[in-house]
Amino acid sequence: MTGLLDLPSAKSEAWRWSDPSAIAAAREIERPATCIDRPTMFVQVEGPKLVFIDGYYDDDWSEPEGFELVPIDSESGHPLARFANGQGYGLRFERDSAVTLQILHVTAGGEDQLPLRIVASDDSAVSIVETFVGAGWANRLTRLELGRSARIMRSVRLLQDEGFVSLRDEAEVGEGASLVSTFLAAGGAGTRIDGEIRLAGEGAYGEAGGALLARGRQRHDANFVVRHDRPSGTSRQVWRSVADDHAACSIAARVEVARGAQKTDGEQSLKGLLLSRAATINAKPELEIFADDVKCAHGATVGELDRDALFYMASRGVPDAEAKALLTRAFVADAIDRIGEEKVREAFHSNVEGWFGGRS
Amino acid sequence: MLRIENLHATVADKPILKGLSLAVNAGEVHAIMGPNGAGKSTLAYVLGGRPGYEVTEGSASFDGRDLLDMAPDERAAAGLFLGFQYPVEIPGVSNVQFLRTALNAQRRARGEAEISAGDFLRLTREQGDALGVSMDMMKRNVNVGFSGGEKKRNEMVQMGIIDPRLAVLDETDSGLDIDALRVVADGINRIMRRPDKAVLLITHYQRLLDLVVPDFVHVLAEGRIVRSGGPELAQLLEREGYGEIAA
Numbered sequence: 001m002t003g004l005l006d007l008p009s010a011k012s013e014a015w016r017w018s019d020p021s022a023i024a025a026a027r028e029i030e031r032p033a034t035c036i037d038r039p040t041m042f043v044q045v046e047g048p049k050l051v052f053i054d055g056y057y058d059d060d061w062s063e064p065e066g067f068e069l070v071p072i073d074s075e076s077g078h079p080l081a082r083f084a085n086g087q088g089y090g091l092r093f094e095r096d097s098a099v100t101l102q103i104l105h106v107t108a109g110g111e112d113q114l115p116l117r118i119v120a121s122d123d124s125a126v127s128i129v130e131t132f133v134g135a136g137w138a139n140r141l142t143r144l145e146l147g148r149s150a151r152i153m154r155s156v157r158l159l160q161d162e163g164f165v166s167l168r169d170e171a172e173v174g175e176g177a178s179l180v181s182t183f184l185a186a187g188g189a190g191t192r193i194d195g196e197i198r199l200a201g202e203g204a205y206g207e208a209g210g211a212l213l214a215r216g217r218q219r220h221d222a223n224f225v226v227r228h229d230r231p232s233g234t235s236r237q238v239w240r241s242v243a244d245d246h247a248a249c250s251i252a253a254r255v256e257v258a259r260g261a262q263k264t265d266g267e268q269s270l271k272g273l274l275l276s277r278a279a280t281i282n283a284k285p286e287l288e289i290f291a292d293d294v295k296c297a298h299g300a301t302v303g304e305l306d307r308d309a310l311f312y313m314a315s316r317g318v319p320d321a322e323a324k325a326l327l328t329r330a331f332v333a334d335a336i337d338r339i340g341e342e343k344v345r346e347a348f349h350s351n352v353e354g355w356f357g358g359r360s
Numbered sequence: 361m362l363r364i365e366n367l368h369a370t371v372a373d374k375p376i377l378k379g380l381s382l383a384v385n386a387g388e389v390h391a392i393m394g395p396n397g398a399g400k401s402t403l404a405y406v407l408g409g410r411p412g413y414e415v416t417e418g419s420a421s422f423d424g425r426d427l428l429d430m431a432p433d434e435r436a437a438a439g440l441f442l443g444f445q446y447p448v449e450i451p452g453v454s455n456v457q458f459l460r461t462a463l464n465a466q467r468r469a470r471g472e473a474e475i476s477a478g479d480f481l482r483l484t485r486e487q488g489d490a491l492g493v494s495m496d497m498m499k500r501n502v503n504v505g506f507s508g509g510e511k512k513r514n515e516m517v518q519m520g521i522i523d524p525r526l527a528v529l530d531e532t533d534s535g536l537d538i539d540a541l542r543v544v545a546d547g548i549n550r551i552m553r554r555p556d557k558a559v560l561l562i563t564h565y566q567r568l569l570d571l572v573v574p575d576f577v578h579v580l581a582e583g584r585i586v587r588s589g590g591p592e593l594a595q596l597l598e599r600e601g602y603g604e605i606a607a
Contacts, residue, residue, distance in 0.1 A: 306448075306450075307411070308448045309448050309449075309450050311408075311410050311411065311432060311448075312444065312447070312448035312450070313450070313458070313462070314409070314431070314432035314433045314436070315408050315409075315410075315432050315433075315435075315436055315441075315442045315444075316436055316458070316459070316462035316518065316522065317433050317436035317437050317462045317463070317465045317466035317469065317522070318433055318458075318461055318462050318465050319431075319433045319465055319469075320431070320433070322461065322465060326453055326457075326458075326461060327450070327452075327453070329452075330450070330451065330452025330453045331452065333452050334452070
């Protein structure tokens with residue numbers, strides 16, 4: 001697991017808030033996969049369950065229920081995703097299919113590289129729940145292709161307790177199709193979430209957002225671009241970040257509207273909450289618009305918990321720590337509530353809860 | 361029940377309370393009246409323990425315990441309720457969730473068992489009905505989008521659910537029309553007019569005191585109580601204004 005990596009430099013704009021050296025450190029962590037209590041890692045919903053250990057499909061632990069994986073070869077020029085290039089797995093959802101698929105990614109120390117290709121055929125409706133656990137460096141490249149009127153609701157939990165998780169999404173959303181990706185970083189590892197959603201068909205819908213919770217010296221970093229290539233597309237980017245202690249959360253969200261992508265409706269809402277004076281939140285909303293008939297709104301705020309609300313709650317008997325947790329949960333709920341499936345949404349909320357429970 | 365002696369308090373280093381003394385016994389309703397800037401709200405916040413309100417001298421005890429030594433949530437668990445002049449909005453937290461958290465935290469602090477979900481909903485419905493606050497409103501976020509009058513009624517629903525021993529109500533009558541005033545006054549009488557409870561009613565106007573008749577009326581001016589009497593003092597103030605009496 002040693003050997004030098006040619007990691008992106010924090011000197012470049014897209015990586016200035018990142019800490020690539022954490023990746024090198026994460027590769028040195030050793031941890032057996034048997035530490036993972038697998039059944040507790042799935043949301044209690046019906047549907048196929050796939051387990052990958054260190055980037056390899058695990059037959060014993062998976063319950064594919066007839067769902068088939070096909071081998072793929074991937075190539076990405078992305079500075080981190082390129083490490084995951086090579087052999088991976090393809091997941092294909094046939095026309096009109098409707099399913100909730102769960103994927104558990106277990107990283108047993110060292111490095112865990114995996115490219116995935118997810119294809120949702122025309123008119124399919126798919127919910128994909130991905131959970132990252134373990135320790136080490138998990139590095140994913142996910143290609144998503146959505147056919148006409150296909151729908152993917154993708155909910156990703158980064159719960160790895162140590163190390164680093166880096167995700168790279170490259171999505172292409174077809175005519176009238178919809179991709180909603182919600183991420184939750186509520187573990188002990190550092191994270192970098194990178195993504196590019198291309199609204200390639202008319203009337204496509206793309207959404208990327210989530211909640212990043214950091215404490216100690218943890219760093220979470222999200223960098224998403226939604227590109228409107230065709231008219232009448234809609235995009236939403238709702239991110240909430242919470243930083244305690246000396247932690248840092250950074251979000252760069254960008255909307256690009258190509259010439260001719262008229263009637264685009266884009267919205268970004270980036271909000272940060274500082275729980276400590278030594279914590280850092282960075283928020284960078286960006287718009288690049290080459291069409292003239294578009295509606296794009298963006299907002300970025302960073303603040304602290306409302307002192308009046310804290311006193312109001314205390315005056316009703318709610319102890320300080322509980323009041324802070326309640327307000328913080330309310331703060332991130334905007335992002336988690338984008339998840340449509342109730343059981344999945346609840347599971348994510350309880351992971352947020354667990355994050356507060358894990359406070360020292 | 362509540363004993364305040366020679367209380368001095370500052371806000372942002374500015375002296376507001378300057379030697380206030382007051383004793384409230386169980387079964388009594390005391391009204392505190394006074395002109396703007398007299399220190400009425402400061403008294404309420406000091407009793408509630410709001411950060412930034414610093415006691416520089418004097419004492420306040422509640423059932424013999426040093427009130428000033430307790431954190432705000434401990435005061436609540438001990439039986440103190442502070443009704444806010446401007447109830448705070450809490451986006452993302454529902455009334456029901458907030459109150460259940462509050463009630464259970466108080467119960468835990470007193471070593472009591474938590475209330476069951478069923479009992480809590482019954483209690484909420486009962487108190488809401490009495491104050492014209494629907495279950496629908498109780499499921500909405502705390503005070504968000506509530507009118508001034510709704511916020512004040514919501515304060516009373518909270519008081520009914522929490523069932524405190526001492527209520528300090530800071531201008532609970534402000535912003536209420538005459539019908540809402542009656543509803544709120546009925547709430548105060550119903551919840552707090554008991555031999556083992558007491559109320560400190562802070563108000564600007566006499567009209568609330570026609571509906572919640574106090575046993576004692578005190579005039580607060582420049583940080584001290586300058587005059588005390590029975591309900592007739594409130595009527596005198598209404599007729600003659602604070603000018604003469606508070607001077």
